[in-house]
Amino acid sequence: MKTDNLRACIYPKDIQLVMGKDYKPARLYLKKVKEHYKKEAHQVVTIAEFSAYSGIPVETVRRFII
Secondary structure, eight states, X not given: OOSTTOOSBOOHHHHHHHHOXXXXXXXXXXXXXXXXXXXXXXXXXXXXXXXXHHOOOHHHHHHHHO
C-alpha cells in the first residue's frame, strides 16, 4: 500500500464510498460518530474511530478511500 496517500481523518464523501449511502445520510452518520466520541464541531473523526464505531475493519475502510 502506498504511504503517500494515507490520511488520518474521514469525511462524509468517504462514508458514502464505504457504506453506499447518499451524502446527507453519510453526513448524519458522521455526526453520530462525533457525538459518540464527544467531539466538538471543529474536531475531525479519525479512520480508527469510524472503524471502531461502525465495526468495519480499518484496512477495509482504507481500501475504499484511497
